[in-house]
Amino acid sequence: xxxxxxxxxxxxxxxxxxxxxxxxxxxxxxxxxxxxxxxxxxxxxxxxxxxxxxxxxxxxxxxxxxxxxxxxxxxxxxxxxxxxxxxxxxxxxxxxxxxxxxxxxxxxxxxxxxxxxxxxxxxxxxxxxxxxxxxxxxxxxxxxxxxxxxxxxxxxxxxxxxxxxxxxxxxxxxxxxxxxxxxxxxxxxxxxxxxxxxxxxxxxxxxxxxxxxxxxxxxxxxxxxxxxxxxxxxxxxxxxxxxxxxxxxxxxxxxxxxxxxxxxxxxxxxxxxxxxxxxxxxxxxxxxxxxxxxxxxxxxxxxxxxxxxxxxxxxxxxxxxxxxxxxxxxxxxxxxxxxxxxxxxxxxxxxxxxxxxxxxxxxxxxxxxxxxxxxxxxxxxxxxxxxxxxxxxxxxxxxxxxxxxxxxxxxxxxxxxxxxxxxxxxxxxxxxxxxxxxxxxxxxxxxxxxxxxxxxxxxxxxxxxxxxxxxxxxxxxxxxxxxxxxxxxxxxxxxxxxxxxxxxxxxxxx
Numbered sequence: 001x002x003x004x005x006x007x008x009x010x011x012x013x014x015x016x017x018x019x020x021x022x023x024x025x026x027x028x029x030x031x032x033x034x035x036x037x038x039x040x041x042x043x044x045x046x047x048x049x050x051x052x053x054x055x056x057x058x059x060x061x062x063x064x065x066x067x068x069x070x071x072x073x074x075x076x077x078x079x080x081x082x083x084x085x086x087x088x089x090x091x092x093x094x095x096x097x098x099x100x101x102x103x104x105x106x107x108x109x110x111x112x113x114x115x116x117x118x119x120x121x122x123x124x125x126x127x128x129x130x131x132x133x134x135x136x137x138x139x140x141x142x143x144x145x146x147x148x149x150x151x152x153x154x155x156x157x158x159x160x161x162x163x164x165x166x167x168x169x170x171x172x173x174x175x176x177x178x179x180x181x182x183x184x185x186x187x188x189x190x191x192x193x194x195x196x197x198x199x200x201x202x203x204x205x206x207x208x209x210x211x212x213x214x215x216x217x218x219x220x221x222x223x224x225x226x227x228x229x230x231x232x233x234x235x236x237x238x239x240x241x242x243x244x245x246x247x248x249x250x251x252x253x254x255x256x257x258x259x260x261x262x263x264x265x266x267x268x269x270x271x272x273x274x275x276x277x278x279x280x281x282x283x284x285x286x287x288x289x290x291x292x293x294x295x296x297x298x299x300x301x302x303x304x305x306x307x308x309x310x311x312x313x314x315x316x317x318x319x320x321x322x323x324x325x326x327x328x329x330x331x332x333x334x335x336x337x338x339x340x341x342x343x344x345x346x347x348x349x350x351x352x353x354x355x356x357x358x359x360x361x362x363x364x365x366x367x368x369x370x371x372x373x374x375x376x377x378x379x380x381x382x383x384x385x386x387x388x389x390x391x392x393x394x395x396x397x398x399x400x401x402x403x404x405x406x407x408x409x410x411x412x413x414x415x416x417x418x419x420x421x422x423x424x425x426x427x428x429x430x431x432x433x434x435x436x437x438x439x440x441x442x443x444x445x446x447x448x449x450x451x452x453x454x455x456x457x458x459x460x461x462x463x464x465x466x467x468x469x470x471x472x473x474x475x476x477x478x479x480x481x482x483x484x485x486x487x488x489x490x491x492x493x494x495x496x497x498x499x500x501x502x503x504x505x506x507x508x509x510x
Contacts, residue, residue, distance in 0.1 A: 001053045004108075005034030007289075008296045010053065010071060011145060015111065017054040017074050018066065019118070021132045026121065028052060028076055028114040036110050039290075043078070043107030044094035050109060051122070052076045058132055069134055070141035073122040073148065076114060089114040100282030150237065155291040156244040157218075157225045160251050164214045166284045167255040171211050172478045173275065173493030174204055174262035179475055180497045181267075195471055198464070203265050205467040207258050208477060209433040212426070214251050216413040217406040221247055238304075246301040246402040249294035252287040259284060266492065274507050275490045299391075301398035306374070309367055341449055344458035350427075352411045355434035358451075359404040362444055366397040407434055425473055432466040439463050 006012045014035035017026040030036055037043075043050060056069040078090045086092055091110040098106065118128060125144045126136035138144045178200055182191035194200050221243055228236045263270040263277035270277050288294050348354055370393045377386035387394070410430045417423040438445065439459050445451040451459070470477070485494050491504035 002037065002039050003034065004036045004038045008293050010149065013053055013055065013071055015052065015054040016057050017052075017072065017121075018057040019059065019128055019132055020115075021059065021130075023115070024118050024130060025115045026056075026074060026118060028054060028074065028111040028116060030110045030112070036108050038108050039095055039106045040109055041104055041106055043092060043109055044105035045107075046105060047107070048077065048079045048081060048084075050076050050078050052109075052111070056121075056126070056128070056134075058128065058134055069126065070145055071148065072126060072144075074116060075120040075122065076111070076116055078109065087114070099285055100279070101286060150241060152291060153228075153241055153244045154225065156248040156297075157221055157240075159287055159291050160214075160244065160247040161218045161222060163248075163252045163255045163284065163287050164211065164218050166280055166287075167207075167211050167214065167251075167258055168481045168483060169488055170255075170259050170262040170277065170280055171204070171208050172481060172483055172488055173277070173490045174265050174270075175208060175474050175478045176494070176497070177266050177269070177492040177500070178204060180492070180500055195474065198467070200265060201467040201471050202464075203261055205470045205474070206432060206436040206463075207261065208474065209429045209436065209470065210254060210258075212429050212477070213406050213410045213433045214247075214254075217247060217409045218251070220409050242301055242304045243405070245292065245297040246398060246405070248292065249297040249301075250399060250402045250406075252284075253294050255284060256281070256288055269492050269504070272504075274504070275492050276488075295395065298395045298398040301401060302370075302394035305367055305397060305401055306371060309371055342452045342455055344455045346462060349435060349459060349462050350431045352414075352430075352434075355431070355438070356404070356407060356411065358438055358445065359400070359407050359434070361450060362441065363397065363400040363404050365444075365448060366393065366400055370394055370397055403437055407437075410434075425477070428466065428469055428473075429477065432463065432470055435459055435463040435466065 001010060001013070003013055003015065005014070014031055015037065016029050016031060018029070019026055037050070037052070040047070040050065052074045053071050054074060056072040057066040058069055059065065060067050076090075077087055078092065079086055089112045091112070093108045095106040095108055118130070121128060125138055125147045126134065128134055136144055138147055175195070178195035179193055181194045183194055185191040195204070221240070224236065224240050224243065228240045259277060259281040263281065266275065266277070269275060273279065370390055373390050373393065374386050377389045381389060407430075410433060414423060414426045414430050417426055438451075439456075442451065442456050442459065446453070446456060479495070488494070491507055492500050494500050494503060
């Protein structure tokens with residue numbers, strides 16, 4: 001799909017597939033250097049076939065000569081099945097050494113009048129008959145394009161889930177090392193674990209809480225995706241599309257930042273290649289831009305939110321993920337209650353209703369305000385200009401919505417946990433996730449008087465205390481991920497603390 005000049009803008013692809021009615025074939029052509037297929041996985045060394053996305057051109061009997069039917073997918077053989085040699089008209093090169101994932105041979109492909117049978121068109125959303133007539137169950141190019149790209153959802157689901165796996169490994173290594181490593185302490189007393197320092201707790205415990213939150217959110221996403229593939233329900237398809245785009249963008253961005261934090265939290269030993277932060281960071285880095293650039297995916301989420309917002313005011317129904325907007329647009333956007341804005345008891349702050357209301361209130365405010373701004377700016381700047389003027393606002397809106405969804409799923413998981421002790425531990429972790437997020441954006445809540453100064457201070461104080469509380473069960477929490485040493489593969493992150501330094505020194509030859 002990706003070309004040298006076009007990645008995110010798939011509709012701008014320039015490779016062409018022209019139908020030849022005389023031979024009943026498509027002719028695949030790369031019209032210029034910008035249309036060279038780029039970053040194609042397994043193309044450089046091993047690939048025998050490529051699924052090539054190209055503009056389908058049909059000959060016409062008028063002055064135009066051809067009609068552009070939009071981007072379609074074609075199966076194109078690129079190497080001989082027996083000799084493995086590159087086929088005539090196909091030129092292949094390796095894209096070169098990358099930041100990470102160098103076990104994958106990413107290649108660049110150029111096509112010069114490569115002929116393929118008409119049957120090689122993947123025709124689920126549009127077909128060409130022997131006499132060159134085009135048929136489709138979808139009426140427009142944009143609808144066919146949307147249906148084609150809808151198949152990318154599976155990749156995004158996988159990436160979100162995989163990114164949580166990478167985050168788990170990093171958090172396990174950093175937490176175990178922080179419990180093991182001792183530095184300084186009170187005079188004439190033993191040194192203390194570095195996780196006893198508030199600064200280390202502040203780095204790692206909210207991250208551990210987020211890992212748990214992402215675990216439950218992506219489990220739900222995988223279940224919904226599986227359900228969607230079985231039912232083909234239109235409402236569910238839209239829901240999963242929005243969730244997969246938002247969770248992939250939000251989680252992979254968070255994991256990328258967290259890998260650097262974990263590396264730094266482990267000091268000099270975190271810099272050793274054998275302890276894996278470098279390779280994890282490099283291999284995961286591409287998660288932020290492939291299968292959809294994160295900034296572009298968040299814009300899709302924002303666009304879907306605005307569509308739901310408009311439909312609500314036209315009397316339409318809302319799909320599952322957006323249900324809370326129905327009530328939030330009415331109750332959340334009223335003036336904040338001056339009494340509850342001052343409540344600061346621990347019971348209130350740890351109440352799931354307060355936490356979820358706070359998250360949803362923020363999303364509702366952001367949605368209403370950006371809708372008004374877009375309407376105002378579109379009068380002078382047009383639709384594209386208005387969107388660009390409000391772009392950072394839109395990205396914040398999308399992230400806020402995804403955070404609301406993640407918290408909702410975490411709260412559900414806590415509620416559904418059958419074991420009382422495990423439920424209490426999960427509740428502690430969930431509260432830390434929620435209050436840490438609220439504190440991180442406390443300016444937004446203060447600006448609209450949703451939280452009074454005394455309550456803001458209480459939230460900060462409680463978040464710090466919860467960090468300390470989670471620290472006390474941190475070993476059990478990371479052990480619960482059930483990652484064996486052959487998966488974490490880092491000497492400083494082994495399950496048995498007494499073996500950590502032994503394995504580390506043996507690795508360098510002692």
